[in-house]
Structure formats: structure tokens, C-alpha cells
Amino acid sequence: MNQPGSCPVAHGAAAVSSVAPNGCPVSAGAAAFDPFGDGYQQDPPEYLRWAREQEPIFYSPQLGYWVVTRYEAIKAIFRDNLTFSPSIALEKITPTGPEANAVLASYGYAMNRTLVNEDEPAHMPRRRVLMEPFTPEALKHHEPVVRELTRMYIDRFIDSGRADLVDQMLWEVPLTVALHFLGVPEEDMDTLRRYSIAHTVNTWGRPRPEEQVAVAHAVGNFWQLAGQVLDKMRQNPDAPGWMQYGLRQQKLHPEVVTDSYLHSMMMAGIVAAHETTANATANAMKLLLQHPEAWQALCEDPGLIPNAVEECLRHNGSVAAWRRLVTQEAVVEGVRLPAGSKLLIVTSSANHDERHFGDADLFDIRRENASDHLTFGYGAHQCMGKNLARMEMQVFLEAFTRRLPHMRLAEQRFSYVPNTSFRGPEHVWVEWDPAQNPERRDPTLREAQTPLRIGEPSAHAISRPLVVQALQPVAEGIVQLTLTAADGRALPRWAPGAHIDVVCGDTGLSRQYSLCGDPADATQWQIAVLREPHSRGGSAWVHGQLKVGDKLQVRGPRSHFRMDESAAELVFVAGGIGITPISAMARRARQLGLRYTLHYCGRLRASMAYVNELQALHGEHLQLYVSEEGRRLDVAALLATPSAGVQVVACGPERLLQALEQACETWPADTLRVEHFSSTLGTLDPAKERAFEVELKDSGLVIPVRPDQTLLQALRAANVDVQSDCEEGLCGSCEVRVLAGQVDHRDVVLTRTEREANDRMMACCSRACGDRLTLAL
Known part of the structure; x- marks a missing residue:
């Protein structure tokens, strides 16, 4: 048991005479806590701000409960439903006569x-x-x-x-x-x-x-x-x-x-x-x-509604708190609680915890982690x-x-x-x-209606309106778009290698394009789009229909493609339109004074974007390989001698990336970091796949995955929320943690070391090598 002087909270003069059942002093704030008063009823998170900041768990003499206020502690309590029993969740909080x-x-x-x-x-x-x-x-x-x-x-x-x-x-x-x-x-x-x-x-x-x-x-x-x-x-x-x-x-x-x-x-x-x-x-x-600004945004773009629902549930949900019974001695936020202790876990307070939600009191319908809220609970007792x-x-x-x-x-x-x-x-x-x-x-x-997505919103639901400020050709068949915020505000900063998703007008298509301007410039974003002869619709729409002044819906930026700024040397390799993310990385390396070379390949000089700009910026660090001029990149020669501390960062056609992967096989693990234009992931062939099952450790479920199902499809069918976006193994948004079992990795996101660690997988495409996986869901 805690002695009064060993409490993790320094109560000092604020402590009052009464003590909690474990001997810890009851502070003035805890003694005054009244969940039936107007302060709690009007705004529970604000009413408990003092507790989140000073005393994340306290004993309430009025209730006879310990009150828990922070996100991670409450999520851990939900996760362990044996130590923290839900048996008192519906118990009368005020006994009747x-x-x-x-x-x-x-x-x-x-x-x-x-x-x-x-x-x-x-x-x-x-x-x-x-x-x-x-x-x-x-x-x-x-x-x-x-x-x-x-x-x-x-x-x-x-x-x-x-x-x-x-x-x-x-x-x-x-x-x-x-x-x-x-x-x-x-x-x-x-x-x-x-x-x-x-x-x-x-x-x-x-x-x-x-x-x-x-x-x-x-x-x-x-x-x-x-x-x-x-x-x-x-x-x-x-x-x-x-x-x-x-x-x-x-x-x-x-x-x-x-x-x-x-x-x-x-x-x-x-x-x-x-x-x-x-x-x-x-x-x-x-x-x-x-x-009103959020309301207006929803009126203009109904696609924001799914994520707005999550942010409303986070910021001001209908479930303010749940209750749990401690079945065996446990420690919560450094306070030792004896068996039989009753907990009021205030999820509405957890949803405003700055440790998990940046600028938590801000109401932001584009908040990317809004659906992390605990309004529906978590784990085995999450709201069905x-x-x-x-x-x-x-x-x-x-x-x-x-x-x-x-x-x-x-x-x-x-x-x-x-x-x-x-x-x-x-x-x-x-x-x-x-x-x-x-x-x-x-x-x-x-009678009109917008199609619904039933379940947790995907990243597709979070977009921002941008205006096309400029459209200019930067090479044959390549046009650069300069985008600014529709409301004139600053744009989020991004890391070199990041991409955005552009919704292509009324086509319903969404295409990913790497940002290629200056990451430090918050006034605008730039992307470059190649006219593809066999376009699936995105590049044809950009080249054929888009005009200066048009408003676009854009998601992101986000990135699973990053360079290691601590590397002893960086070798950048770009092929064709793959120069877009690589140019931003090379710019960053130059700004930091890192040791680097930039190898840029193309068939025709006229079709290679930004050549003059890159030459002016990088000088002798830049090597051009133009096929029509008789110079081609010899990948085997470039990477003939393995060297520790070198990172090779590449983006381009699959043939180039495969050559790089082959050349780096004898190099230290994770020397090569690549971004793919497309995925080789095809439709599942049930005749070639095997069934397996996944145990969800936090939820207590065991879910079968059929040969004709992806893991992502099986999880959704069982009412388990998992984020997803491209569903082609490219974007990394459906990543889930693996606790046990061997993964058959099929994505193009994880590095060799990350795959060998076997502690994560992409639910949209990867499968089990054996009969069972255990996941942290």
C-alpha cells in the first residue's frame, strides 16, 4: 500500500485532511469533484483539466471511486478486462432506498x-x-x-x-x-x-x-x-x-x-x-x-462528414465515462490500488489528452487520428x-x-x-x-444523397480544398501544379518523400503524387504529373481538364518513404517521373550539408523534368544518364562495393528498382529505400492461398481468414476497425502490430529489417506463413 508520503502526486498544502482507502491524501480538487454538478455536465474535459495535468488519478470521497483521466491509462484499463472488471458498469452509482x-x-x-x-x-x-x-x-x-x-x-x-x-x-x-x-x-x-x-x-x-x-x-x-x-x-x-x-x-x-x-x-x-x-x-x-468554419466546410464537401463524426465523438462524445472494478491489486498512474477499488474512467477527459491528441482542445474535422477516441471504449468490450x-x-x-x-x-x-x-x-x-x-x-x-462508408472512416475522408495557382510544363509530357490553400492559410509542413492524394474532379478517382517543391515553403505545394499513355484516368484528367483557378480536394501529406538523415552518405537514384520525391530529398541533403550524389536517368533529355534547376542546385553532386545521348546508369557498377553507413534512396520504374534491389542484396540490411509507382499485388487466387486465423489480443476475438479473403476484409467483416487507403500494399495505412506468428509479407512499404522483425504487417495484402497470427487489436 502507498504511504501518504509516497504518493506520485505532491499534494503539499493542497491536501485536505481525509485520505483515500490506500492511505493517499485526498487533494482539494479531488474532494471538490462532483460529476453531478454543472461544471462536469457542461464540459467534462475542461472540468478535469487540472487532473490530467496534475493528478491523473485521484480518489473522490463523494463517489467512493478512483477517477482516471488520461488516455494511455484508460486504454490500458480497457485492454485488461480481467484485472479491471466491467461488472459494475451498470451498477447504480447512487444506491436507491x-x-x-x-x-x-x-x-x-x-x-x-x-x-x-x-x-x-x-x-x-x-x-x-x-x-x-x-x-x-x-x-x-x-x-x-x-x-x-x-x-x-x-x-x-x-x-x-x-x-x-x-x-x-x-x-x-x-x-x-x-x-x-x-x-x-x-x-x-x-x-x-x-x-x-x-x-x-x-x-x-x-x-x-x-x-x-x-x-x-x-x-x-x-x-x-x-x-x-x-x-x-x-x-x-x-x-x-x-x-x-x-x-x-x-x-x-x-x-x-x-x-x-x-x-x-x-x-x-x-x-x-x-x-x-x-x-x-x-x-x-x-x-x-x-x-461555423467547420460547418461550412462540411456543407461544401460532404466527403469530410465521416471524419467530422469521429472528431465530434472525440471532442464532445455522448459517453463521458465508464466504470470498472479492480479484481486484484494493480498500479494505475503510479498509484497502487487494492482489490475491490472502484474506478470511474473518464473517456471524455482521455479524448482531450494532449499526450495523444495534439492541440487536443482544438476542434479539427480534418484531424488524422480523430478515430483514436475512446468514446466507443476499446478492446473486448468496445461498443458493438x-x-x-x-x-x-x-x-x-x-x-x-x-x-x-x-x-x-x-x-x-x-x-x-x-x-x-x-x-x-x-x-x-x-x-x-x-x-x-x-x-x-x-x-x-x-432526395439527393452522398454514398456512405459504414465503419471507421478511411484516410479518403480527410481532405482539404486547394486551388491551382499555376500550371506549367516542366518537360515533354510533364506538367507542374502549384497548389495553395483555398482559404489562404499556411499549409502543413511535409518531409521530403511525402505524397498527397488528389481527388480527380467528378471522376471519383484518387491518385497519389509526390511533393516536389521546397518542404520549408508553407505557402504552396508542388507536384508534377506525367501524361501516361495508358492512364487509369488521373493523368489524363490533369492534362486534359484541369485549369488555373480550379479547386481540388487533396488528402495528406503523408509519407512512408523517408531518407535517413543520419546516414554517412546518401545515394539518390531517380528514373523518369521518379525525380519528384528524390528532388525534395536531395534539396534537403544539400541544406543539411550531407554527403550525397544524385543519379537521374531518362530516355530523352527533353522528357526529364527539372534538369536545369537540378544542375544549378546540385552541380557536381548530380549525374545525368540520358539514353538518347548514349549514357546509361550501370547499377551494378554504382553499387559494386558494399559500404556500411550508405543509404540508397530510389524512385522510378519497376525495372530500375529491381536492378537496385538485386545490386544491394550483398549490402547491409536496409541499405536500399524505394518508393514504387505501382503494386504488383493482384487479385487473390483462392486456389493458391491457404486459410489461417488471427487472434486479436486486445479484443479477445479469433477470426478466420478464408483463402479468398484478405486479412483486412476479414477484420472488417468481424466489425473490427482498421484504417486503409490504397489497398494495394503501397501506402502503409493498414499497418497492424503482430505479437506472434510468422508473416508472409507482400507489401512494398516495409524494409527488409522491418520484415525480419516480424512485428508489423499490412492487412490489405500480407498473410500468415502458418495457421495463426496474434495481432495487437
């Missing part, structure tokens, strides 16, 4: 463990059996229902000029969707709404003694109604719906899916699928309308309904930005139902001028 308990008993209330608060070994078998309807593929058929409900509810108020989004839409639509998903008849909506609120107050709130009896009656009625609806479902178990799916699974696994379990899940499912989504969307609308919620929120935002882009927040004070865990404004009043409704000019906007 004997009269209210008697009322609940009179209704036969017998709420059982559910997926949220069930320990192993019972939890994971049930989760596996009941998971399939939550996968992105299974959720697709719910999308039309969400779209039609959204359209219908907006129709009701679009011409009024004022609405409470919560009362008039955001509460009822998620409830109806929840009922549709569960397979429940859409009856008694007002009753279910009242019961759902009562259940939240009963579990996470602090009802006054005089309120407890009324709350208990509502919860009892809710329990009985859930049982009655379940009995109706038993009469038609083949009907669509998650509960009917559970009834069918009960026949196959009667020991896993029991009657009492289904009854409890029926009640818990209505609350989980309904209330959290309603609150999350209300929070998101409030947040977006408080940031996360992708249903994401899909609903995307549909809502897409409809609002299309049909009411001129909407604004009305003057109001936001209020919340007091509780520790689930939060959302009770009302969100908005106003607009109906005369400006876009569909009055274009009626087709009412």
Missing part, C-alpha cells in the same frame, strides 16, 4: 448481466454468437430506413425557420432506428422515451429520494414491456431484427443465449442503440454550429453498435448540410440530465431563413 427497491421487485425486475457488464468467460462466447448483425455488411440494409426517417422528419420543420433538433428529430429517429434494428414494433414511442430516460437516471444519475419511487415505477414498466415485446417476437423468430437473430442463435447455443439474457438485452439494447446515438448527434450539431451510430450520424449530418446549410444556433443555455456517464443537451434550438432553403431552387436536393 428500500421503498424504490420494493417497487422494482413488485414488477419482477431482474436485470441480468449484458455484453456491457459481463465478465469472462461468459462475455466473449455471447459476443461472438450475437455479433454478426453489427458488421458493416449486415448494417447496409438499415441505411434506407435511416435516410427515409431523416427526410420525413426534416420535412416536418424545414419551412418553419426554427426547431428544437432534439425534440423534433434527434430523439425520435434514433429510437425508431433502434426499434427497427432490434426488430421491435414502432409502438408506444412516447412511453419508451420516458422509460429510457428513467433507466438512465436510475443507473447513472442521482435521483432525489422523492424521485426514486417514480423512477423505479418507470423502470419496472420498461422491464415488463421489454418482456412482452420479446414474447411477441418468439412467435415469429425468422423475422428481421437483432432480437430475432438472438432467438435463432438460442436454438443453436441454448447454454450461451438464455431467456433471461435475451430479456435483459432487449431492455439494454433499446437504451444503448437509441440514447447514445441521439445524444451523440445532438452534441455534434451543437459543436459544428458553434464552429458503433457502426450503426456512425451510419446514423453520417446520414443526419449529410441531410442537414445539404438541406439546411444556412442553419445557425439560436440563443440558449444548454442543459443536461445529470449523470456520470451519458451526456447530451436536452434541447438544441436552431434557426434559419426558410426563403433561403436550397431545395426551393432545386427540389432534387430533398
Whole structure:
């Protein structure tokens, strides 16, 4: 046990007289912590800023809980669901009195463990059996229902000029969707709404003694109604719906899916699928309308909506905290906790932890790691309904930005139902001028829709508008684009070797182009595009349609192609258009005063970009090899003598890269670093592949991967989020950590040393050498 003087926090004069159960002094901030007060209800992350900075775990005498506030500690707690049991997740945080308990008993209330608060070994078998309807593929058929409900509810108020989004839409639509998903008849909506609120107050709130009896009656009625609806479902178990799916699974696994379990899940499912989504969307609308520049960006580019949803969930999610029970002595943030300690893990605080989210209080809908948020939890107990919620929120935002882009927040004070865990404004009043409704000019906007991606957003969802400031030829068949920010602001800085993805107009194509200007210049980006005779659409669009003044949607920059600035010598090799990333690297090497040579190959001098500029900048460091002039690069001679400390960095046609790889086989590992123009990865041939399985260490799942499936496809089918972009083994965005098992690497991203380390793989293309891999997911 900690002695008072051995606490990791220097309490000093701030300490008060009381002590925590482990003997650690209770600070003034900890003693004053009140999750039911207005400070926590209005803004939990701000209310707990002092704790994240000074006392990341503290004991709250008011609650009798240890409060945990930082990202890594909370993620570690989620990861270890044996030491940190979820069994108290639904326990009443404010115990009810004997009269209210008697009322609940009179209704036969017998709420059982559910997926949220069930320990192993019972939890994971049930989760596996009941998971399939939550996968992105299974959720697709719910999308039309969400779209039609959204359209219908907006129709009701679009011409009024004022609405409470919560009362008039955001509460009822998620409830109806929840009922549709569960397979429940859409009856008694007002009753279910009242019961759902009562259940939240009963579990996470602090009802006054005089309120407890009324709350208990509502919860009892809710329990009985859930049982009655379940009995109706038993009469038609083949009907669509998650509960009917559970009834069918009960026949196959009667020991896993029991009657009492289904009854409890029926009640818990209505609350989980309904209330959290309603609150999350209300929070998101409030947040977006408080940031007009972000709202305008979504109105102009619906492709930003998936990542905006993640940033809203991070910045102001509907789940503020969860609870855990310490089952054996453990250390959290340097504090030793005895078995039996109760934890309030404040995920909303973790989502504002500067140690994980740079400039964490900034609301940035283009934030690249927004989906790292812990609002859905993590690991074995991560929210199964996360992708249903994401899909609903995307549909809502897409409809609002299309049909009411001129909407604004009305003057109001936001209020919340007091509780520790689930939060959302009770009302969100908005106003607009109906005369400006876009569909009055274009009626087709009412029915229009943007395609959805069900699941975690890919890197494709994060783009920024850039303007083509200049288009100029830099060689035969090569045009240079100079791009600036549409809003005139500075652009993110980039490292030599980085690339951007350019969305090619209305073609739907996205193509990657290396940045080739000065990395230190934040006013503009430059790329060079070769006219390809067999273009898949990208270069033909750039050369044939793009004009100065056009606005582009661009993603990035990002890079898996970097030079080692600590190398004793750098040998740069470029072939054709491969000069674009290499030119930026050579510029950087010159600026740093590094030892380097630049070898540039091409068929015709007239078709080689930047020759004069490179000669002026690099002088004797540059060697040109022009085939028409009778000079070709002899790769074998260039790399005849292996030398430690030399790094060879290359980009160009596959034939050149293969020659370099062959020449470097006898050199030290990872001498050669290359970037490929394309991938040789083809469509899987099931006849030549073997099945394997992956164990997900953090999630507790074992997932089979069929011969005709990639690992990425199998993970998505099991409702496991993994980022991806090119899906050709080129970009590296689908990298996952490998804990055990041998990997059959097929990407063109990892170096030889990285492959030999066997601690990571690209999920889109690489496979297992054996029968099983263990991954850190």
C-alpha cells in the first residue's frame, strides 16, 4: 500500500485532511469533484483539466471511486478486462432506498448481466454468437430506413425557420432506428422515451429520494414491456431484427443465449442503440454550429462528414465515462490500488489528452487520428453498435448540410440530465431563413444523397480544398501544379518523400503524387504529373481538364518513404517521373550539408523534368544518364562495393528498382529505400492461398481468414476497425502490430529489417506463413 508520503502526486498544502482507502491524501480538487454538478455536465474535459495535468488519478470521497483521466491509462484499463472488471458498469452509482427497491421487485425486475457488464468467460462466447448483425455488411440494409426517417422528419420543420433538433428529430429517429434494428414494433414511442430516460437516471444519475419511487415505477414498466415485446417476437423468430437473430442463435447455443439474457438485452439494447446515438448527434450539431468554419466546410464537401463524426465523438462524445472494478491489486498512474477499488474512467477527459491528441482542445474535422477516441471504449468490450451510430450520424449530418446549410444556433443555455456517464443537451434550438432553403431552387436536393462508408472512416475522408495557382510544363509530357490553400492559410509542413492524394474532379478517382517543391515553403505545394499513355484516368484528367483557378480536394501529406538523415552518405537514384520525391530529398541533403550524389536517368533529355534547376542546385553532386545521348546508369557498377553507413534512396520504374534491389542484396540490411509507382499485388487466387486465423489480443476475438479473403476484409467483416487507403500494399495505412506468428509479407512499404522483425504487417495484402497470427487489436 502507498504511504501518504509516497504518493506520485505532491499534494503539499493542497491536501485536505481525509485520505483515500490506500492511505493517499485526498487533494482539494479531488474532494471538490462532483460529476453531478454543472461544471462536469457542461464540459467534462475542461472540468478535469487540472487532473490530467496534475493528478491523473485521484480518489473522490463523494463517489467512493478512483477517477482516471488520461488516455494511455484508460486504454490500458480497457485492454485488461480481467484485472479491471466491467461488472459494475451498470451498477447504480447512487444506491436507491428500500421503498424504490420494493417497487422494482413488485414488477419482477431482474436485470441480468449484458455484453456491457459481463465478465469472462461468459462475455466473449455471447459476443461472438450475437455479433454478426453489427458488421458493416449486415448494417447496409438499415441505411434506407435511416435516410427515409431523416427526410420525413426534416420535412416536418424545414419551412418553419426554427426547431428544437432534439425534440423534433434527434430523439425520435434514433429510437425508431433502434426499434427497427432490434426488430421491435414502432409502438408506444412516447412511453419508451420516458422509460429510457428513467433507466438512465436510475443507473447513472442521482435521483432525489422523492424521485426514486417514480423512477423505479418507470423502470419496472420498461422491464415488463421489454418482456412482452420479446414474447411477441418468439412467435415469429425468422423475422428481421437483432432480437430475432438472438432467438435463432438460442436454438443453436441454448447454454450461451438464455431467456433471461435475451430479456435483459432487449431492455439494454433499446437504451444503448437509441440514447447514445441521439445524444451523440445532438452534441455534434451543437459543436459544428458553434464552429461555423467547420460547418461550412462540411456543407461544401460532404466527403469530410465521416471524419467530422469521429472528431465530434472525440471532442464532445455522448459517453463521458465508464466504470470498472479492480479484481486484484494493480498500479494505475503510479498509484497502487487494492482489490475491490472502484474506478470511474473518464473517456471524455482521455479524448482531450494532449499526450495523444495534439492541440487536443482544438476542434479539427480534418484531424488524422480523430478515430483514436475512446468514446466507443476499446478492446473486448468496445461498443458493438458503433457502426450503426456512425451510419446514423453520417446520414443526419449529410441531410442537414445539404438541406439546411444556412442553419445557425439560436440563443440558449444548454442543459443536461445529470449523470456520470451519458451526456447530451436536452434541447438544441436552431434557426434559419426558410426563403433561403436550397431545395426551393432545386427540389432534387430533398432526395439527393452522398454514398456512405459504414465503419471507421478511411484516410479518403480527410481532405482539404486547394486551388491551382499555376500550371506549367516542366518537360515533354510533364506538367507542374502549384497548389495553395483555398482559404489562404499556411499549409502543413511535409518531409521530403511525402505524397498527397488528389481527388480527380467528378471522376471519383484518387491518385497519389509526390511533393516536389521546397518542404520549408508553407505557402504552396508542388507536384508534377506525367501524361501516361495508358492512364487509369488521373493523368489524363490533369492534362486534359484541369485549369488555373480550379479547386481540388487533396488528402495528406503523408509519407512512408523517408531518407535517413543520419546516414554517412546518401545515394539518390531517380528514373523518369521518379525525380519528384528524390528532388525534395536531395534539396534537403544539400541544406543539411550531407554527403550525397544524385543519379537521374531518362530516355530523352527533353522528357526529364527539372534538369536545369537540378544542375544549378546540385552541380557536381548530380549525374545525368540520358539514353538518347548514349549514357546509361550501370547499377551494378554504382553499387559494386558494399559500404556500411550508405543509404540508397530510389524512385522510378519497376525495372530500375529491381536492378537496385538485386545490386544491394550483398549490402547491409536496409541499405536500399524505394518508393514504387505501382503494386504488383493482384487479385487473390483462392486456389493458391491457404486459410489461417488471427487472434486479436486486445479484443479477445479469433477470426478466420478464408483463402479468398484478405486479412483486412476479414477484420472488417468481424466489425473490427482498421484504417486503409490504397489497398494495394503501397501506402502503409493498414499497418497492424503482430505479437506472434510468422508473416508472409507482400507489401512494398516495409524494409527488409522491418520484415525480419516480424512485428508489423499490412492487412490489405500480407498473410500468415502458418495457421495463426496474434495481432495487437
